Amino acid sequence: MAIKGKSFIVTGGTRGIGRGIVEELASQGAKVAFIYASSDQLAKELVERLKADGREAVAFKADVRAFDKAEEVVRETVNRFGRLDGVVNNAGITRDKPLMMMSPPDWEEVIETNLFGAFNFTRAVIKQLIKQKDGDILNVASIAGMVGRPGQTNYAASKAGIVGFTKSLAREVGRFNIRVNAIAPGFIDTEMTQNLNEKLKEEILKEIPLGRLGEVKEVAKVAAFLLEGGRYITGQVVFVDGGLVMA
Ligand code: NAP
Numbered sequence: 001m002a003i004k005g006k007s008f009i010v011t012g013g014t015r016g017i018g019r020g021i022v023e024e025l026a027s028q029g030a031k032v033a034f035i036y037a038s039s040d041q042l043a044k045e046l047v048e049r050l051k052a053d054g055r056e057a058v059a060f061k062a063d064v065r066a067f068d069k070a071e072e073v074v075r076e077t078v079n080r081f082g083r084l085d086g087v088v089n090n091a092g093i094t095r096d097k098p099l100m101m102m103s104p105p106d107w108e109e110v111i112e113t114n115l116f117g118a119f120n121f122t123r124a125v126i127k128q129l130i131k132q133k134d135g136d137i138l139n140v141a142s143i144a145g146m147v148g149r150p151g152q153t154n155y156a157a158s159k160a161g162i163v164g165f166t167k168s169l170a171r172e173v174g175r176f177n178i179r180v181n182a183i184a185p186g187f188i189d190t191e192m193t194q195n196l197n198e199k200l201k202e203e204i205l206k207e208i209p210l211g212r213l214g215e216v217k218e219v220a221k222v223a224a225f226l227l228e229g230g231r232y233i234t235g236q237v238v239f240v241d242g243g244l245v246m247a
Helices: 016-027 041-052 069-081 104-130 153-176 200-206 215-228
Strands: 007-011 033-034 055-061 086-089 137-142 178-185 237-240
Touching: 007 016, 007 104, 016 033, 016 055, 016 069, 016 086, 016 215, 033 041, 033 069, 041 055, 055 069, 055 137, 069 104, 069 200, 086 215, 104 137, 104 153, 104 178, 137 153, 137 215, 153 178, 215 237
Parallel strands: 007 033, 007 086, 033 055, 086 137, 137 178, 178 237
Antiparallel strands: none
């Protein structure tokens, strides 16, 4: 079934990969509700731009760490769009540090945002998808969760958790025709990677067979494909990383 006419929730839709996914899904005719934490102006501008292009979009300011909020957003989205075809669990943060300098809040914030956030929105939407006997959960993982990276024990643990979550849930809900997949981006040009120091960036570029960072659009296209054409794909982790990890 084409994306057109479907409706999705995308967490972390104001910037980077999430915004790219919102724009891609909306451009293909989906109705999109997106979540953000604090970028009010960016959220407003994005909704206005999509509406000006004739698209249906709504933004919710909500912390993905709050389960009650996730339930509220799902309820409001279903009321507004009349249906809900899936969730893209994209919101994520980093607090990179060597483990010996990592504070408990550095650990907790990352695990709670990246892993609990995905649980919260998936849990809030799963009954609706089971009722429909159709739907998609698409999680944004990371190559860090597959191969590890120094300074990212918290982040890699959250993303490895996302991979286990994806595969377990795919086995659990496949019989309801619900697909659960993950995308594992490599280094994509967003604010998250713009914060990396130049020396580290140079070293990373040398490791990437395609020799460059990925673009948000390149991840968004894969997300849209999985949500549209990936009818017989579930429990998979799709790498979008320029060949950095060949697992
Ligand atoms: P980004 O540019 O930093 O954007 C993060 C988005 O998440 C923003 O929309 C932000 O909202 C939202 N967000 C953060 N914490 C939130 C919270 N507690 N509640 C609700 N929304 C929250 O990030 P990105 O680089 O696009 O990364 C997106 C996803 O891809 C993350 O899961 C990340 O781990 C993963 N990833 C990224 C890369 C990369 O190279 N960039 C590589 C691998 C994986 P506000 O604008 O309101 O703050």
